[in-house]
Amino acid sequence: MNRSPLAPAAFPVLPPVAGVALRVARAGYKAWDRADLTLALLDEGSVVAGVTTRSKCPSPEVEWCRRALVLGRARALVVNAGNANAFTGNRGRAAVEAIAARVAGQLGCQPSDVFVASTGVIGVPLPIDRAEAGLDAAVTAPVASWEDAANAIATTDTFAKGASATAVVDGRNVTISGIVKGSGMIAPDMATMLGFIFTDAAVEPAFLQKALEDSNDTTFSCITVDGDTSTSDTVLAFATGKADNRVLANDDDAGADAFRAALADVCRQLAHLVVRDGEGASKFIRIDVEGADSDRSAHRVAMSIANSPLVKTAIAGEDANWGRVVMAVGKAGEPAERDRLSIAFGGIEVARDGLVVEGYDEAPVAAHLKGDEVEIAVNLNIGEGRATVWTCDLTHGYIAINADYRS
Numbered sequence: 001m002n003r004s005p006l007a008p009a010a011f012p013v014l015p016p017v018a019g020v021a022l023r024v025a026r027a028g029y030k031a032w033d034r035a036d037l038t039l040a041l042l043d044e045g046s047v048v049a050g051v052t053t054r055s056k057c058p059s060p061e062v063e064w065c066r067r068a069l070v071l072g073r074a075r076a077l078v079v080n081a082g083n084a085n086a087f088t089g090n091r092g093r094a095a096v097e098a099i100a101a102r103v104a105g106q107l108g109c110q111p112s113d114v115f116v117a118s119t120g121v122i123g124v125p126l127p128i129d130r131a132e133a134g135l136d137a138a139v140t141a142p143v144a145s146w147e148d149a150a151n152a153i154a155t156t157d158t159f160a161k162g163a164s165a166t167a168v169v170d171g172r173n174v175t176i177s178g179i180v181k182g183s184g185m186i187a188p189d190m191a192t193m194l195g196f197i198f199t200d201a202a203v204e205p206a207f208l209q210k211a212l213e214d215s216n217d218t219t220f221s222c223i224t225v226d227g228d229t230s231t232s233d234t235v236l237a238f239a240t241g242k243a244d245n246r247v248l249a250n251d252d253d254a255g256a257d258a259f260r261a262a263l264a265d266v267c268r269q270l271a272h273l274v275v276r277d278g279e280g281a282s283k284f285i286r287i288d289v290e291g292a293d294s295d296r297s298a299h300r301v302a303m304s305i306a307n308s309p310l311v312k313t314a315i316a317g318e319d320a321n322w323g324r325v326v327m328a329v330g331k332a333g334e335p336a337e338r339d340r341l342s343i344a345f346g347g348i349e350v351a352r353d354g355l356v357v358e359g360y361d362e363a364p365v366a367a368h369l370k371g372d373e374v375e376i377a378v379n380l381n382i383g384e385g386r387a388t389v390w391t392c393d394l395t396h397g398y399i400a401i402n403a404d405y406r407s
Contacts, residue, residue: 006276006284006372006392007159014146014164014177017198019043019240022144024152027134029082029120029127035152037134038144040077040196041107046240048074048115049209051216053233059086060093061116064100065234068112072205074238075113076103077196078135079153081181085118085126086231095126102135117194117234119181120155150179153194156401157183157277163269167201167262169255170245174201176266178237182274183225193274195220195235197266201259202241203248211260212237212267219267222299222389224306225278226398237263275390280397283315285390288377292385293335299387304332305376312394318369320362322350329378340381347375 020042024035050069052062068074078099085092100111107113118126144152150160164177182193197212212235220235241247248256276284287305292298305311305328314321322343329336339354346368349357368374374393 002158004158004277005282008273008276011147011150011160012162012164014162015175017175017177017240018200018242019046020198020238022146022149023138023141024144024148025134025137025141027080027130029080029130032082035148036081037131037138038077038079038149038152039103039135039138040149040198040238042075042077042238043240043242044075046074046238047072047203047205047208048236048238049205049212050234050236051213053231055231055233057087057231059084059118059232060088060096061085061118062232062234064096065115065117065236068115071112073113074115075107075109077115077117077236077238078103079194079196080116080118080120080126080131081153081155082120083118083124083126084120084122084232085124086122088123088125091125095128095131098128099131099135102132106139115236117232117236119153119194119232122231146177146179150181153179153181155181155183156279157181159277161270161273161277163266163273165262165265167255167258169201169243169248169259172243172245174199174243174245174259174262176201176262178266178270180270180274183277183279193220193233195270197235197237197263199237199239199263200242201239201248202243202245203239203259207248207250207256208237208239211263214260215264215267219264219271222387223271223275224303224389224391225275225281226394272390275392278392279401280395280399281392282395283372283374283393285315285374285376285392287389287391288375288386289380290378290386291380291382292387293383294385295387296385297334298385299389300334301329301332301336301378301380302387302389304328305378306389306391309394312391315369315374316393316395318366320345320350320365320369325376325378326351329380335382336380337382342379342381344377345369345375347377
């Protein structure tokens, strides 16, 4: 598969996170010659937070993680690529239980301390024998790099995705590093794709949970590739406490703001990388909506624009058809007044007060659309609500990838 034209030049240098050891192995979930099982081992005392899909058809892995998250502790993470193990009934649940039990037995912890995520084809039970053989190989494998792990969790991704940030908490430098996979079946609904974030900060599980939820609301839940929410979407954040800072328990603690900002930064970087690897994508699109009735309303309008096949194909064709943006605003079902609406592409206003701007010259807008980064701004001029979302264009490449997905 060709590397996305929107991909960064190289995988970033991610610092290690004390208390985290990565391993990868080939379980053979598909007929490919690559690692497809990732095992992250976490030191005792590690805590966890997470957000999962709102799909009404979640995978057994999602259900397992939801129950384990209530306890707030973690010792390991297992990620399987090539098989989503979703819509697989009792056989799928048995596979998750077997994986957690095998890792727990090796670590001497509770199965509920082991988190499991899978991604790939829906409807095929995860083969327990391959999973267990892969786990045994991973346990004895050499330490893997962040890039190794990012590659091992991928499916249709065309490049490995990782990001990091640092913060000063209680006079201690803390590190946050994360990896993510996602390219298609991407639409925000609490979490979108599989994302795993690790930090050496000492935090209470409840604080980490709230910080992750807030970060998710403005990052992972503000991206879309195709409007489809996966059965397996999961974002987990693990904290080992090895930075030895005073434990962050609430927003009044020293360094809480810095930690939150760094976490949000990592989530934002990872979210943008998913959009940049959207299946068949050739353009990265930012959509800003302001002047809405509320922030929530602004978000819905922005997502209506971002998910519109007509808008996305117009951008792919470098066609300055701003009428499609008007259409997407109007169909969003949110408060809007036609004669107050204004629209701009790349900072160039094309419509104002419900009409095309006087003397409109399409040439500079067309020039903006020829670039690989496109900006669309909408002002509803009826309130103070605002939101930003990110998406990509829709090309023939998306059809080709998904028409042959199981081949």
